[in-house]
Amino acid sequence: MKTIHIFIIFLLVVVVQLFVPAKMILNQESVIEHGEVFKFKTQPIDPSDPFKGKYINLNYTISNITTTDSLWKRRAPIYVYLETDSLGYAKIQTVSRTILAENNNTYVKASVQWYAKYNNQLNINFPFNRYYMKETKAYDAEIAVRNRQRDSLLDNTYALVYVKQGDAVLTDVLIDDIPIKNYVEKKEE
């Protein structure tokens, strides 16, 4: 094969290599720009990813719901329809295996974590359960939330999530309306 042909194929590879991360960015930006914002009450713990760094894993308080439908299978897709409760936090209106044409509420596409038949509990795995943080702050964030719980302070930790047509983007995690990274910094001072 001639050098120029190899180079042209390489240019195609370059375009695809640039397109993939660019498309990831465009999708997320579109959700942030046009999506509806929800506050998900959460509790963070800090694992780490070998390539992407430290993050806090977010356990959402609304991820467990009671349902008599026992046919849910692990990892199956689930459409979660959302609404806001009286305190302004996200609340599940209903869940479904398919998109409900007659339901006008905002929905997010998640997956089934598990279903426990003995207490009819369905656990949902939301696709925004990671919040990446500076390596020095992730563990401190977990401790800060735990200390607040120990001191019986009002549970005011939530994730700010933009939702648009099934897609969701987590932009921040806040404690008492202060971004968690600033909250941890403040605590350190």
Place this chain on the structure above:
Amino acid sequence: MKSKFQNNINELLQEQIISKEVAQNIENYYNNKPNTSTSKLFTVFSVLGSTLIGLGIILILAHNWDHFVKGIKTTLAFLPLVIAQFFVGFSILKKKSKTWKEASGVFLFFTVGSSMALVAQIYNIPGDLSSYLLTWIALCLPLIYLLNSHVLAIVSLVFTTYYACAYGYFYNTSHGTPWLYIVLLAVIIPYYIMLIKQKTSANIVSVLNWFFPLSLTIVLASFVQSNESLGYVMYVCLFGCFYNLGKLPHFNNIQLRRNGYLVLGSLGTVFMLLLSSFEWIWKDVLKDNILVNGQETYVLLVLFITSFGLLFFNYLKKGVRSLNLYQFIFIIFSGIFFTGFYGLNFPVVFINVLILLLGIMAVKIGADKYHFGVLNYGLFIIVILIVCRFFDTNMSFVIRGLLFVSVGVGFFLTNYIMLNKKKLKEVKR
């Protein structure tokens, strides 16, 4: 190296074994011969350098510089990628050396990963490790062929194995069967075949001769979902496949240390047989009912047919006399497995006899080829078999002791006889 070589020439000159003219000719020949080892060494260090820089960039970006605004972080995500793409493009257009291509290719591989990782970090995209690895590998596979890069072939194979493990084994991920692993391998294999054809004795081929079977050995268990008993036969067939592949005329003529298929096939076969020589394996592990319609049956069928095909090819090429017992184990074991499964008692006894025969066989092969390694390997199989049997037989300590002493004496005697035979052969020559 050079001074040692010159010393040798001087010694030969002084002893009047070669003439001054011949010495001069030899020296001229080696002085004018292009020095490939230096450029090879430079390639190795360049690749190591690129790998370290690439991994370093991933780690630096993983730190999460939270005081940078999103725009700067996004630029940082693309900057190393674009730089690496420029270097690769430059190497292709300017027809740069192998070193340039290998080093820039590896650098590009890691920057593709770092770029996706940083975008995922900026937007808190969870995505499990396996899907991230899959996209990463898929974006870089064409580079193997575009750059003719050996190192990228190895790196891609390693990451493909990593992907299959993340998909099939790791906790908290998909836990499915990594079928796409086969597709990724199918993309890398043509490059490997091309290398085998062009550079049989090159180091890169030897490395891949080991990495391919190792990767398959690591990943095969992830294809076992519910039919765990069949996993045993699948592994025996896989090792049978390796052994028969290693016996193909093309591989059989290369040194043993370069023939990963033969070594892994033999070791794996013996290991699986030793494992199933315990009675409890048949009573406790291999007791599940076999689902004939499960995916394991189909994978097993493919492995069995491939092994059988390779065995048949070996038979056609070299005749029945060239075949040895190791090449038939997958057929014998499959037979024993499916009959033993239905409550018959002979499998354990039969497998013990089979291992003993394999040990004797290896001793014979070693003795015939005057290969001490193979000879002692055979003796080692017999020793391991005896040690294993001590765990489940009520033999007196005296008899066990005597057995060990006799095997020890056997080790000395066989090696001594072989050494004498070898010396005698050399004297005759």
